Amino acid sequence: MPVHSTSETQRPANPTASTVPVLIAGGGLSGLTAALFLALHGVRPLLVEKHPGTSVVMKARGQYPHTMEALRIGGVADAVTAASPGGTGEFYMALAKTLSGPVLRGIMTEGEMGMRHVSPEDWAMASQERTEEILASRAAELGAELSFGTELLDLAQDPDGVTAVLLDRASGATRTVRAAHLVAADGRHSPVRGMLGIGTHGRGHLGNVFRVFFDADMRAAVAGLDGNVAEGGRFALFHLLDPVPGVFYTTDVPGRYGYIRGMSRDQPDYTGWSTAQCEELVRAGVGIPDLEMTVVGTGETTIVCEVADRFSQGRVHLVGDAAKVVPAPGGLGGNTAVMDGFYLAWKLAMVVKGQAGPGLLDSHDAERRPVSDMIAEQQYTNTVERLGPDLDATTAAAPIDPVTQVFGYRYAHGAVVREPGDAGELTENPAEPTGRPGSRAPYVPLDAVGTPSTTALFGRSFVLLAGTGPEGEQWARAAAEAAGRLGIELPVHRLGGWEKAYGVTSAGASLVRPDRFVAWRAQDLAGLGGLEPALRTVLDRQR
Template identity: 75%
Template structure:
């Protein structure tokens, strides 16, 4: 067998694997991604991108493509918890309501399907230098102190080859061979049951007339229906084509072998339209699972996406978290591979992402009980947290940050009242350039560490240049509020970040605050902070 060397081998070509490959390419590392299937997914799966995900996709250079791939080229959607398709609506979930997030982000929602999103991610990953090898499976791998040796095989020719990599990323789904080989177990509620889904074509312009653009395919809609049985009705990328899922119940019938006519009857009964003319175009089962890996990193192997956690669908954070896993891991891998960071930086992948995954797992189970399986309400589910807090308010108090002495270690904070403390997401503050053009703090992040300095923080610019040169990293500085810097029209940025006009804040490439100095320039403190976060030895 021939042997080749790559910096990172990624096993799995779904959302998380493709995003990891894309962002590694963006950070100057060319990985090898292998996927046993012949291409990206062609099966109707999840859809929708939260604004925090769109921020990452903006950094990747694909946000506009994702929006264009959404129904009608817009992220607007309508979701409802209702007794029947005709009503009454018990709870509306809309971008203009509780899901509105433009007060904490410059990005809007998108509603692209997973099938189209994977295609876009794959194209961009290749543009950035990643190698994608489809119809290729992992047979085995071993680790040693210096790297990973993987044996892979072409599923079309049977040819085997050995790949030597500095690191391996397991993005190979719920039944992850990587996780199994690492001996990593899972925790959570496990397998809850199955939902039977049917795809069908029908003229729904009458029943959906109250929702402009939905029946014509210009707007996505989803109904969680409670009567006569729990179920889900939703639109697809094909105008006039819809999906229906029979909800989870403790006594779920066996729908195996249902004929097209029986599937049609199931749909008509479930949506409360007994005479609806429809044509069944597909059916199948979806297993509902809630499980999180006990560890996300073992040596030089790291888990992302469904290999790291499988969460229930209601809430829409499964696919979004898969994308964000790749975004958050890739910059760390790239800096370690390029020798800009020590190996312990990668230990923060588990410390940071696993608590968030546990939180999302619990939240989406609570959503499932409310929207899809009310008979599972046994009082054990957690209280629901507003979605904007889940995606913009989570913190990394125990990760690759310089934690402040009075940090209480809270996992969440209200993003509308940000603290700017290390481990928190860098607050979104609208800004203006000197030429009057609009920008924001969020637009400054994504490619490297960034130092934001206060209006009287000019000395930080010299200090940052010296520290960056000594460490061999990029460290752009943006002074906000000074005569030559960015303009803070509302005068809120220093308060939001918890500093004085002489202070500065160090922000990681993934938009999280790594360290801050409330007061005047301290070059030595800045260098110590970067060495701590990057696992770099102290200078002598």
């Protein structure tokens, strides 16, 4: 049955359609994360994935600390760390002439990627295939329905919801599902995005790379690295420059490695290459002409840099590779996919439960698309340096340090109450936080028993931070009254020592969204009457 979309203005008549609050098309990192957090927030979604299970192909690896914060909220951070090589987030990356040297510079190896000054979390280095298993298990545990081997064939959208036709690929049977909202997490070639007619922008196709997985004894080649790299105790990756750009890296299987031949103008057609030819490619690429190996897999990957023109259309919302595809260098493709699902889920849950109006979902595009554009350009810059020197470097964006990329981006144009004088900058230095609405709620270590930091307070609902003095009691009463009228949870944490980072006095307050972004703040008690109006603005509850 061909994939197509119908444009209906009325709900299609189908009395036999089953009903779900949210349908998720795609069971990769973004779709599984969306399913997990929807279920965590009390909404049971249906996720469909055409493949029979989670990914078995070696893909992305590594979780930045901001991703680990989200996974901590979801209850899987420790499992993801345990699934990392050696059970830690330690890794080694370098830019080198050849595997035997010289090393031109370390990449993320001298502590420059440490983020403990802005986050309580460390890195993890779990592979995508292991991470997807963990996410799927947790989502199902929380109540999400996961239907693998099921493909979305057709959809129709109307003002009240989405109707989808699903195919069971094993039996050939079809069924119809009615959902209030659809999350398109169906990959780079997203059929859903195509049905909606949403285009893409960006640099497009950059080139192709050829990858070879092989088994070999590389202990001598990586003997200078700490952490039993050859035995799988630590992840290592080298961007190699001679004789042509390429990448050598370890895998979850001890003694198994990957080699990627970089992009170049004279890239051959690898279709039909013999095992012997692949072996010679690896030997030349890593600079070990007599290396004995067994090739266990090959494949070609298209490198693309493009972002969807819009992330939402009606009741359909794009996440993951359906929303943007970025080159690998920089490691934010998979991380951004996870965060897409995390950031969208709380909004969908509040709308589905009637706690927010539909306007809250308009912020998905306003908030996530500018960030995706930034990340796409930053990873293009990395690609020029590490993988594709033939690419146009003159148009590459100026590098933004990784800490700012993941902890410093802002949502000034989204579901927040922006302050006068805020120019709406996309980023700020997270080491010098402003606490402005639209910025990430600053990480402040605390001495309070059972509350190690402000970050530990966020993730399940809106939160109001207030002081310990008598003004804090007034804020607590105002929060309880507003929460009661709006029918939402709004816990108040009365603490000391956080105010300066959040830009308020000891008599002030800060309203933080479930995704750890500041929604509104009051410098002092004079703003007391602004709390409920701020919530109504953010939640689209003006009426």
